[in-house]
Amino acid sequence: MLQSKKSLTILGIETSCDETAAAVIDSNKGLIAHSIFSQVTYHKKFGGVVPELASREHIKKLLPLIDELLYSNDLDLQEIDAIAYTAGPGLVGALLVGSVLANGLAFSLSIPSIPIHHMEAHLLAPILEGDDLQMPFIALLVSGGHTLLVEVQKKGSYKLLGQTLDDAAGEAFDKGAKLLDLDYPGGPAIAELALSGHPGVYQ
Structure with a gap:
């Protein structure tokens, strides 16, 4: 469970399809930092997303993406209070990459991991922008x-x-x-x- 404190810092991980993304959200300040790696060039020659290829690229890119995101914004993993990740719907293999990393990282830091429903995140995203x-x-x-x-x-x-x-x-x-x-x-x-x-x- 998340301990009560003035603000919470959440690391978000998204790997539902062909884009590898990570973001850090502060419960008071909002979006602090975000980064995304697009796989469009890898799938372009096939005319669509190849699930197996997408999963492999997530494996290669996700951890370095998170490391760079934290480093470039002077953030430390020890400052993270919880890790949220896309749990579905999406490409099964791609989702698995994000889930395994999020849960493993959260376990190593003794913090909660929070599965997020992909469609619910879309529906409630305007709240992050401060929309009433x-x-x-x-x-x-x-x-x-x-x-x-x-x-x-x-x-x-x-x-x-x-x-x-x-x-x-x-x-x-x-x-x-x-x-x-x-x-x-x-x-x-x-x-x-x-x-x-x-x-x-x-x-």
Whole structure:
């Protein structure tokens, strides 16, 4: 359990898909530091994320990323009160890398490890920016692998109102871009192409 103190310093770890990320949050000051390593160049030639490749890159990059994040911001592991990590949903192998490191590191430091639900983190992320969210509210959650309409009743209480029947929006962009021989990832490529489009061509 987290001991009561004026402020808590949390190390966050994210490895749900193809980006390796870490951040340090202070419960009073907010975001202190963050760092991310993108694997886009590794997956580009395949036209999409290769799960096994993603997992291997997380293994290579995660610990050095955390070390550099702490060092470059004059932080020490001994200052960390807990470690939060993405527990799912996501790519199983990729999630496992973050989970094993987070739990192992927390155990070695005798501090708690906190599993975080990926979708709940998306829903509540605006709170980290200081937004005064009034609950309940309706959220449209659009990410690479999920497109959901959710009623956020309160923290920890959510009702799924609807979702895509097949591909999520992000997947549709990538597949559409591949059919059009555009670069990966598909979202930015299609968005750039759309800027040269002509509204009203199709009625």
